[in-house]
Amino acid sequence: MIPNGCRMASFRGLGRLMALSIVASVVALVAHSGRAADTQRGAQLAAICASCHRLDGHDKGIPSIVRLDKNELVAIMAAFKSGERSSQIMHAVALTLSDNDIATLADYLATLPKETKPR
Amino acid sequence: MTWTRRKFGALAGAAGIAAIGVREAKSTTNARVVVVGGGIGGATVAKYLAASGASLEVTLVEPNQRYTTCFFSNYYLAGLRSLESLTHNYETLAQRYGIKIVHEPATAIDPVAKTVTLTSGAKLEYDRAVIAPGIAFKFGTIEGYDQVATQIMPHAWNGGPQTKLLRAQLESMEDGGLFVISAPPDPFRCPPGPYERACLVAYYFKQFKPRAKILILDAKDTFFEQDLFQDAWNRHYPGMIEWLPGQFTGGVKSVDLKNRTIRTKDETFSAGVANIIPPQIAGEFAQKSGLADQSGWCPVDPVTFESKLQPGIHVVGDAISGGDMPKSAFATNSQAKVCAFAIAAVLTGSAQAEPHLFNTCFTILSPDDAVSDAISFEAGAGAIKMKDIFISRVGESDDLRRQVAHAANGWYTAFTHDVFG
Numbered sequence: 001m002i003p004n005g006c007r008m009a010s011f012r013g014l015g016r017l018m019a020l021s022i023v024a025s026v027v028a029l030v031a032h033s034g035r036a037a038d039t040q041r042g043a044q045l046a047a048i049c050a051s052c053h054r055l056d057g058h059d060k061g062i063p064s065i066v067r068l069d070k071n072e073l074v075a076i077m078a079a080f081k082s083g084e085r086s087s088q089i090m091h092a093v094a095l096t097l098s099d100n101d102i103a104t105l106a107d108y109l110a111t112l113p114k115e116t117k118p119r
Numbered sequence: 120m121t122w123t124r125r126k127f128g129a130l131a132g133a134a135g136i137a138a139i140g141v142r143e144a145k146s147t148t149n150a151r152v153v154v155v156g157g158g159i160g161g162a163t164v165a166k167y168l169a170a171s172g173a174s175l176e177v178t179l180v181e182p183n184q185r186y187t188t189c190f191f192s193n194y195y196l197a198g199l200r201s202l203e204s205l206t207h208n209y210e211t212l213a214q215r216y217g218i219k220i221v222h223e224p225a226t227a228i229d230p231v232a233k234t235v236t237l238t239s240g241a242k243l244e245y246d247r248a249v250i251a252p253g254i255a256f257k258f259g260t261i262e263g264y265d266q267v268a269t270q271i272m273p274h275a276w277n278g279g280p281q282t283k284l285l286r287a288q289l290e291s292m293e294d295g296g297l298f299v300i301s302a303p304p305d306p307f308r309c310p311p312g313p314y315e316r317a318c319l320v321a322y323y324f325k326q327f328k329p330r331a332k333i334l335i336l337d338a339k340d341t342f343f344e345q346d347l348f349q350d351a352w353n354r355h356y357p358g359m360i361e362w363l364p365g366q367f368t369g370g371v372k373s374v375d376l377k378n379r380t381i382r383t384k385d386e387t388f389s390a391g392v393a394n395i396i397p398p399q400i401a402g403e404f405a406q407k408s409g410l411a412d413q414s415g416w417c418p419v420d421p422v423t424f425e426s427k428l429q430p431g432i433h434v435v436g437d438a439i440s441g442g443d444m445p446k447s448a449f450a451t452n453s454q455a456k457v458c459a460f461a462i463a464a465v466l467t468g469s470a471q472a473e474p475h476l477f478n479t480c481f482t483i484l485s486p487d488d489a490v491s492d493a494i495s496f497e498a499g500a501g502a503i504k505m506k507d508i509f510i511s512r513v514g515e516s517d518d519l520r521r522q523v524a525h526a527a528n529g530w531y532t533a534f535t536h537d538v539f540g
Binding site: 040041044045047048050051052053054056058060061062088089091092093095096 | 167172449452453456460469472475477479491493494495506507508509510511525526527528529530532533534536537
């Protein structure tokens with residue numbers, strides 16, 4: 001026979017577990033919707049790049065920017081923004097993007113697949 | 120074809136297109152967007168709506184099967200590119216992005232019933248419509264220059280048959296002849312265009328008709344990147360190009376098609392080939408749909424590109440009153456993306472993205488000498504205002520100019536891929 005107190009304790013434990021799992025679910029949901037929002041923002045920011053850079057990884061006169069290491073892209077954009085790296089167009093573009101925008105963009109571009117077949 | 124999450128996911132994986140958050144449209148059926156005009160603005164809006172992840176039915180109404188860009192057509196006039204290389208189709212938009220393409224002219228739009236009527240009488244229902252009609256010409260402002268006259272003295276300010284006609288005329292012009300360009304008053308499509316045309320036609324003349332001359336009769340007293348052009352004319356084509364500002368001539372007043380002459384207030388010029396680029400207004404469909412105001416252009420909200428005159432209808436591209444934004448393919452593409460994101464947000468009830476408006480133009484002075492500009496804009500207080508502007512400078516190294524010319528060609532490939540590919 002299970003002492004009443006123990007049953008109560010296990011109910012309390014179950015309650016805590018449920019509460020924790022609800023918290024965890026909410027955290028997961030928030031994280032998921034945060035990721036979705038980042039992906040959406042990343043895609044919209046990448047649309048700016050797509051006016052000059054092909055996002056399928058093909059490179060014909062304008063460098064490919066997909067699948068770059070995130071930190072590398074962030075550093076490149078910082079160098080364009082400061083003028084340390086020279087390009088009139090990239091300087092102008094970099095000035096329109098916040099550091100947060102650039103980080104979101106770099107995350108997004110790093111996930112895009114690179115096509116191998118020419119198109 | 121109806122857009123689904125599954126198709127979108129597959130496409131996003133395959134093409135690396137914008138994987139924007141997937142939400143259902145408010146209604147049980149997918150929200151419908153009808154885009155009228157398959158130029159740069161219309162094609163970009165349609166593609167970015169279809170790729171937005173929102174469950175939308177996107178229809179693009181465009182009578183022609185293929186689209187020839189006006190930008191880079193000066194390369195063709197110089198004999199440096201084929202017209203085929205400037206021509207694009209809608210197959211990828213249909214097959215890869217699931218956009219329904221209707222190759223039929225639209226005749227009317229009803230903002231109350233929310234329908235677009237086609238020539239056949241069929242009506243397309245929409246929740247939001249986008250009109251991207253480009254420009255129309257104000258015939259009648261230059262006496263004797265009407266639609267018929269464009270077959271004798273081409274404007275070549277739309278890509279395609281007009282460009283081809285002008286090239287044919289330049290090829291058959293005798294050495295020693297005069298090529299006259301009539302440059303329009305502001306605002307007009309492609310501000311550096313007439314002057315770039317002078318450069319690249321001069322490049323062609325230099326090789327094949329070295330005694331030929333070019334005269335630009337301008338309606339204006341100044342023009343965009345004037346110092347860069349005048350420097351290039353002196354360096355590359357000395358003695359070949361003359362530019363007369365509006366204050367000297369009053370601009371072109373009339374043309375005589377039979378004698379191929381062009382008259383200003385005080386003078387008459389006999390042209391071997393005449394390229395009359397007339398004053399411009401928003402495209403015809405915008406005019407007859409009540410989207411243009413007295414200026415001839417379409418006033419829009421600069422954050423959503425929704426018409427200020429007809430709710431539920433958006434207008435992008437050369438047809439709008441763009442504030443500080445020039446009428447260029449790049450600017451149009453930038454506006455079209457902002458418009459697509461705004462429409463997707465409205466139809467799915469998601470948050471409106473902050474608009475990012477930008478322009479870059481590559482201008483070719485000679486095949487190995489090109490310049491560029493880069494301008495950012497902000498959409499505030501009901502109008503588009505310039506924020507930062509960077510333009511190439513006179514005296515830059517040959518090496519830099521060669522790099523820009525190389526980048527220009529790379530840009531064309533990537534840009535047209537962004538729009539049609």
